[in-house]
Amino acid sequence: MLLRLILAVPIVLMPNLLYLPLDTGIPALNLANLLLIAMVIALVLSPRDQLTSHTTGVLTPPLVFLFLAVLIGYLIAVTTLPGDSQADITALKNFVFPPLFYFVYRRCKQDLRGTRQLIYLCLAVVVAAGADTLMQGLANNAFASYSETNRFAGPFGDYRSANRAGVFFAMFLPMFVAYALFLRGHKVWTAIAIGGCVIVTMAIMLTYSRQSYLIAILAVALLLVRRHLVLAVLLALATIPAISLLPEGVTERVAGTQQYTPSGRAQLDVSTASRFEIWGGAMKMWQDHPAGVGLNRFPRKIGEYSDYSDFDAHNMYVLMLTECGPLALIAMLWVLWRMLRLALALRRSDDGSDAEVNALGMGFTVAVIAMAMGNLYGSPFHEGLVMANFWIMCGLVERYTLLKRHAAIAAAKASDTPRLDLAQAIAGRYPLSERILPGRYRILSK
Template sequence: MFMRLLLAMPLLFMPNMLHLSPETGIPGLNLANIIFIVVAMAVLMGGQRYRPLQPVGRITVPLMLLFAVLVLGFAIAQATMPRDTVEDLTYLKNMLFFPLMYFVYRRCGQDTKGTRQLIIFLMIVAAVAGIEAIKEGLDYGFGNYNESRRASGPFGEDYTTANRAGVFYAMFLPMFIAMALFFRKQKFWRLAAIGGCLIMAVAIMATYSRQSYLIALVGLALLLVRRNVVLAVVIAVLMVPAIGMLPEGVTERVAETEQQDRVGEQHLDTSTASRFEIWDGAIRMWGDHPVGVGVNRFKQYIGNYVPRYAGYDAHSIYFLMLAECGPLGLLALLYLFWRLLRMGMEFTRSVPGSDAEAKALSLGFILVVISVGMGNVYGSPFFEGSVMANFWALCGLMEHYFGLKRKAAMPGAAAATHAQPMAARIGSRFPLAARIAPGRYGSRDQGHGT
């Protein structure tokens, strides 16, 4: 129980770094980082119980490849444009640190019940973060859209982090939807999941993040199609008139994607158009630097290609990796996403039809991975610890959970028979031999019969 509580602490602290993690005075480390380090040390020194079920994790190789590419990118940055080495090391540390949660939680050492409880706790933390965004939205009012009045929940103190908050909520929404759809007999958890869906949906609206609206709709559509095609069509038809019931600020925000000029021609809004210009600059940057400009150098270079956006972020992890780490960095990232999807699909294939809980978790996880991939198209929160740390923990917990499921599904009788001595196995297969020679081929009770 103590270890389970210890494992739960990083899940609580990581998304709430700004609220619960004051600076410690150690450069690059806050309280959440230190708590995770303590948990990692406890797991690593925990002995046989905390060894992973499989020696090599399903995404260990792609993560190691990505780490190697990032370190190479760091070396390129130091060689071509040396700056503040401590700042660059802190930046690299943040990129490498949070995915380590996968390695810790895949060897959490919990049984099926304990692993399930940690997954549920992780989702509760996500729902509480959503409630904070809803509270901000109510304080601001769901009226006309205002750029500076967007909810960001625990992920920032102003509207500038609203898109990251939206990605976080859209990322965990599919897990709640999957449980609401597939938990037929577990009424309490189904109602709790429906409540989680509502919280996540309203939180996403409060962020006014258009990419998060799209991610949430895609996740819902895919799960509905998987559950019941007819149901998916019915809900899609009902959603058309329901759009008019959304808060005016939400529909206004979506409508801003295209605007009319004075002569009635359609143009993309400034936010959308700026991304296309920055992405074009990123491609030209890569053209001039085929191996990349180096980690943490995009902002210094982008002004050379798009002067009006000097010092801006790439607003897409894919263009950022291409510009900073070259094609190798982009391929490493895409390979990691592919392996994550394969892991989710393997979970789904291993689930028996009667296990509603495992089916919901496996399908929800696949959609979580897709949501993460989509959430980094229009932004770059992939290495943001507050947004992504619990995703990596979820990956480890899911691998451990389904490893336990596979272990439990092994034919118990066959395993026990294999462990028996040869004579006892002969006795169990040929009862007459056990009756004739009970001391040799079976127990004496078995020989006498009943």
């Protein structure tokens, strides 16, 4: 029980670190790192975990490959274009640190009940963050009209962090939708999941993140099609007239993607257009530096290839390619593929009779897709505030899968036991039965 409480602390605190700043002055030793160290110590001191001690994690090989590729990018940076050493170490830490939670929670030594409770806690923290964002927005009448400074990010910071908050909510929304759609026979939990959908959806609206709007819509559509194709089509048809019912600020934000010049010619807004120019410059940068310009060097170099100096790539795949080279991009894509394999393994761990496994498996599958999409228009993959709880969820889902498989194997063995006991009972009660009916004991034992 004590270990479970220790494991619960990072789940609650990681998305809320900005509310609890603790800077020791050492780049590699802040509150998040201290939490990870405390958990590792607790796991080492607790009894050995037989479930995962002799198996390799689904995400272990690609993550090790990714760490090596990022380390090479770090070495390229410090040798070819030296800069702020503390900033470089922090950038390296930001890539390596959040995925470590996957390893910790995969080996968290919890049984099926404890693992399920930690998964629900992850989702509860998402709802709490969504409620925080919603209260901020309602207090400032944010739905009335849109402005760049009137965007809200809850525990993730001010309006400048709204995009990362939107991605966080959008990648967990599918799990609430999946529980609402597929958790049959659990009316209370279904109602709670619907409530979570409402809160998280409203939080996404208040971030005014257009990429998060798109991710949320596509994620819900995928789950609806999986659940009921006819219902999905009807809802899609009802969406067009329902747009007018959305808050005015949301419709303003979406409509602002396309703007018009004084002559009436349509054009993209500055934010969208700048990304295309940055990506074009990034491709030129990669052509000049096929092995990458080095970790944390993209902002310093992009000004040489575009009109946007000291800008982020706004695309994690572009950032990985240009900073750490093709190997890093391959490693990241391998990680995403293994996440989908992990989701598939969870769905295959049951014969379809367990509604909870089905709901969790479907929700996590679409959540992985949503997370991958969230890095197309931004680069939150290496940000602990956004990704830490997702890595934790990956570890918990893998453990949950292993526990379900173990339970299924134990149940299959138990189902054979009565037949063996019957054969032993007959042989024990009637010693001459084996002589009278040769092979009978062997048949009963099969």
